[in-house]
Amino acid sequence: MPVDSRVLALWCMDWPAVAAATAAGLASTTPVAVTLANRVIACSASARAGGVRRGLRRREAQARCPQVHVVTADSARDARHFENVIAAVDDLVPRAEVLRPGLLVLSVRGAARYFGSEPVAAERLIDAVAAAGAECQVGVADQLPTAVFAARAGRIVEPGNDAAFLSELSIRQLATEPALSVRGREDLADLLWRMGIRTLGQFAELSRTDVASRFGADAVAAHRFACGEPDRGPSGRDPVAELDAVLNCDPPIDRVDAAAFAGRSLAGDLHRRLEGAGVGCTRLAIHAVTANGEELERVWRCAEPLTEDATADRVRWQLDGWLNRRTRNRGACERPTAPVTVLRLRPVEVVSAAALQLPLWGGLGEEDRLRARRALLRVQGLLGPEAVQVPVLSGGRGPAERITFTPLGDEQVPRADPRQPWPGQLPEPSPTVLLDDPVELLDGQGNPVRVTSRGLFSADPIRLTGTGRRDGRLRWWAGPWPVDERWWDPGNRGAGRTARVQVLLGGDEKGGADDLALLLCYRQRRWYLEGVYE
Known part of the structure; x- marks a missing residue:
């Protein structure tokens, strides 16, 4: 060599x-x-x-x-x-x-x-x-x-x-x-x-x-x-300009937030050019010209072809570094001699489109998932580790019990093993929206309906109130399905005797677009709206 x-x-x-x-x-x-x-x-x-x-x-x-x-x-x-x-x-x-x-x-x-x-x-x-x-x-x-x-x-x-x-x-x-x-x-x-x-x-x-x-x-x-075989080395040549994306900054850029916006716009322009040529960029030169004629350039190299978001990130990082550069001899901030007036992105090295792994028909690809995860991590960094939580399928009888929330990045351990048998478990499908709002279930005379010790209604339910826009007459109901669990743990909210019932509220006599399916839970002698089916 x-x-x-x-x-x-x-x-x-x-x-x-x-x-x-x-x-x-x-x-x-x-x-x-x-x-x-x-x-x-x-x-x-x-x-x-x-x-x-x-x-x-x-x-x-x-x-x-x-x-x-x-x-x-x-x-x-x-x-x-x-x-x-x-x-x-x-x-x-x-x-x-x-x-x-x-x-x-x-x-x-x-x-x-x-x-x-x-x-x-x-x-x-x-x-x-x-x-x-x-x-x-x-x-x-x-x-x-x-x-x-x-x-x-x-x-x-x-x-x-x-x-x-x-x-x-x-x-x-x-x-x-x-x-x-x-x-x-x-x-x-x-x-x-x-x-x-x-x-x-x-x-x-x-x-x-x-x-x-x-x-x-x-x-x-x-x-x-x-094996130590030859690989692409650092480039010592000036890149060709046929795929360059150029932005004339008006007004000139002298702030990091403006640089981030310009970088996002220019990255989109560059990747449209690359897509038109059927290539991807693995080595990117970021070139800036100031109002005083000063020229700055830096080359970024990647193992994989850059995505539009990755390009925008590197442009933002580089402009942030230039605009906030510090001298080595003193701590004062040394900015470029004038605001940036021209910004140019040059693909120094490109690969064929065969090296790109893009989702078919605009579907969700791996890069989209990574971008979503990065956004969640930024929120977590601002608000704390407990601010972003992900659901984990858990064991339980009610829909809320079958979900365990863990902070993003922590080991996803369910509260209970979902593979174990759960007698009395609510059958599929589960409600789309989970709630825990107190409501009242009434009979034909307006009296509250309870669940007896034998697991039966004290009277036929006719009307549901306390749900705001969901108040109305019952067109259909199924249940109740009683469950007696954790009677030894009075501190647990779901301990003791509970019962669930599915009801259908109708806005007219024929039942049409206003019909609404709900899941109710009876515990501690009160009814709660536990879920909504959509």
Whole structure:
């Protein structure tokens, strides 16, 4: 492998925690944990020394290290503060590509020639990043993925030794770096582990034909990586302009909220162009021009073709970083010399439409589900872990008892086993809307109807009141179905003797569009509207 093709990767350890500490003005020795869906996804070295680990629940992390500063994950914050690191690198070596906040790559050819050798270039970059207020590790290798893992180990891999360096790594390393893996890579690593393949070297020894026939296309890409075979390196060329999306900003952009709106609009324009050409973008250049003629450009690189939302996010992150860049010598905010007047998106690298996995006929695809989950996580980050809850099918007799709500991200454990027999369980279908409103069930003389100890009505029910717009005469009813459970637990709301009845309210004598099916529950000598069938 020629030295000219060598790649340098620069990795800032625990970057989400570092960015969170910087944003909060905390000392570098302060324990910091970053959570997503109520679980720790990153933590500082001092937090790890206190017992905090990735994957722990927030409360457990605080119990292990009471002084830990816990913050919610924020990709925009990570990208905004990483811009200072990128600027420090650009001062020494231009044309760096961002894989994600905290990780960038570049071609080491020019830097090695200028500084005399690869080790000296690596040392100069580490010093420059340290001057910007961050710590990093650098790795150099023939191929980009190998360089990323070499940076994690702080190694410079000799030319031609990529495969030998990778061979000792655990097979689970296939899925540790999100910037290099695609959806499903973690499942592949887990499957290989269960098959007895423990290292990347053992995986590389498998036949390429066997890997393709048994595991699929992504496994072939992972196999090429394990073998240290050539991969797409950092681009040192100017991108072609035929697919560029350009926005002339009027008025000029000088605020982050305006930048986010412009990024969303421009991302939509770019992806319409890409769809028209039948391609997807895996390497995106974001170019900005200010009113004073200053030009800024940054390249973002992705393992998978960018979606419109992912493009908009990267544009927002980058503009946020530019508009809030800070100097390395003082804490004052250093904005561009003038507002941004022109914004351009350039697809530096594109792949054919065959690489895109889009839903048929506009249906719900995996990306839509991920986008919905991201929105819920943002709400959870604003309002707390208990604010967003998901239902889990549980065991029980009534419709409300058969649902257990757990915070999003927590283990979904039902209150009771739904597979067990539940005598007296309400038959299907269940009500569409669950309520718990007190109502009155009356007979023909207007007297309350009760359920006797024998499980029968005290009189035929004729009318339902207390439901507002749902008040009316009964056209039909079925039941009651009595249940006597948990008589030993008076503190339980559903304890003792209960009964359920289904009723149909009609708005006219013939029963038409105004008919309404309801589920009533009798407990503690009161009737409650428990559900509505729709």
